[in-house]
Amino acid sequence: MSVISIDANQLKTAAPRVADLYTTLLGAARGVGALNTAGLPGPIAGRAQAAISAAAGKLNRAAAGLVGTSADLLRRAGLAEAADQISKLSTITNAPGLTAGLIQRAHELGGYGVPDNVGRIAGSAGYGLSVAGLALGVGVPTAHDLANPYLDDDRRVANGLARITTTGGMMVAGGIIIGAMSGALLPIAVAAGVGLAFGVLDQKLHITDTLADGIDWATDQTSAAADAVTDGVSGAVDAIGGLF
Amino acid sequence: MPVPAPGPKPPGDPAAMRALAQTLRGFAAPLGGLSTVDLSNWESPRGRAVKADIQQGADTAGQVAGDLRSLAADLVREADRLEDDQLDWSRRYSAYVNQSNHMPGGKI
Numbered sequence: 001m002s003v004i005s006i007d008a009n010q011l012k013t014a015a016p017r018v019a020d021l022y023t024t025l026l027g028a029a030r031g032v033g034a035l036n037t038a039g040l041p042g043p044i045a046g047r048a049q050a051a052i053s054a055a056a057g058k059l060n061r062a063a064a065g066l067v068g069t070s071a072d073l074l075r076r077a078g079l080a081e082a083a084d085q086i087s088k089l090s091t092i093t094n095a096p097g098l099t100a101g102l103i104q105r106a107h108e109l110g111g112y113g114v115p116d117n118v119g120r121i122a123g124s125a126g127y128g129l130s131v132a133g134l135a136l137g138v139g140v141p142t143a144h145d146l147a148n149p150y151l152d153d154d155r156r157v158a159n160g161l162a163r164i165t166t167t168g169g170m171m172v173a174g175g176i177i178i179g180a181m182s183g184a185l186l187p188i189a190v191a192a193g194v195g196l197a198f199g200v201l202d203q204k205l206h207i208t209d210t211l212a213d214g215i216d217w218a219t220d221q222t223s224a225a226a227d228a229v230t231d232g233v234s235g236a237v238d239a240i241g242g243l244f
Numbered sequence: 245m246p247v248p249a250p251g252p253k254p255p256g257d258p259a260a261m262r263a264l265a266q267t268l269r270g271f272a273a274p275l276g277g278l279s280t281v282d283l284s285n286w287e288s289p290r291g292r293a294v295k296a297d298i299q300q301g302a303d304t305a306g307q308v309a310g311d312l313r314s315l316a317a318d319l320v321r322e323a324d325r326l327e328d329d330q331l332d333w334s335r336r337y338s339a340y341v342n343q344s345n346h347m348p349g350g351k352i
Binding site for chain 1: 261271275297301302312326
């Protein structure tokens with residue numbers, strides 16, 4: 001397990017600057033590449049043409065390395081904020097009050113490439129979990145390789161998540177506390193297997209609703225389920241952290 | 245004493261060279277004036293890769309800006325030299341033609 005830090009505000013600030021860098025590089029590459037050396041005498045013409053071609057090539061290569069980076073930074077900033085919201089869900093008693101904020105995040109994340117069906121789930125307190133699962137699931141090509149034995153009923157799914165996420169529990173808990181205190185700067189503990197497993201569960205089995213039920217269950221003071229769902233929240237934060 | 249033939253006029257267009265130099269400076273200006281991107285709080289393998297790409301882009305922008313300015317300076321220098329050569333050639337050509345026409349030097 002490794003600890004990473006995510007600063008949503010810093011990502012948001014960086015995104016337009018990276019867009020500016022990309023646009024400037026690409027614009028200069030195209031402009032310089034189209035320059036005409038007509039009118040230059042032989043020796044200087046050759047030298048100038050070589051320098052111009054080299055400059056255009058360097059600019060093009062540098063720009064190519066930044067394709068999509070700005071949008072990616074914005075998406076990650078959104079996910080970092082979602083992780084912050086999800087982490088607050090770990091205090092189950094506050095879940096109803098957080099739902100509105102999560103729905104708002106669902107709406108905002110819609111512009112950052114998060115799948116549309118996030119909105120379908122946004123009405124439940126389990127939304128944050130689904131964001132993590134869906135977002136990760138999209139990028140997990142080997143999802144089908146993982147088999148999960150905890151599929152028979154709601155309780156077994158929740159318990160399964162609990163077992164999976166416990167591996168990073170303490171560090172995640174620390175990240176949640178720090179994240180809740182600092183707001184923008186959210187250190188997240190990443191257990192790669194945990195995030196992967198959660199993503200697969202959601203992608204293949206659509207357990208988000210089940211988890212939402214689990215949260216309701218937890219609020220009904222069923223202690224075992226409360227533990228499982230709390231760990232599930234940690235897993236969701238893990239899953240988002242895995243994207244960074 | 246006969247004035248020797250001036251030979252061909254030095255080829256090239258100093259004005260076009262200066263215009264190209266100006267265009268190059270125009271491209272160099274934004275490349276050299278990009279704001280810095282701070283992602284110091286993003287620490288992960290992916291974060292490091294993204295930051296490396298951004299740094300590479302910024303470094304390239306700065307380096308190419310320098311290259312373009314340097315080329316622009318070369319072009320201006322060459323344009324000045326070419327202009328002097330062409331002026332000198334014009335004087336010699338004038339003297340040569342005037343001599344052929346039996347006219348006093350500098351009349352053409």
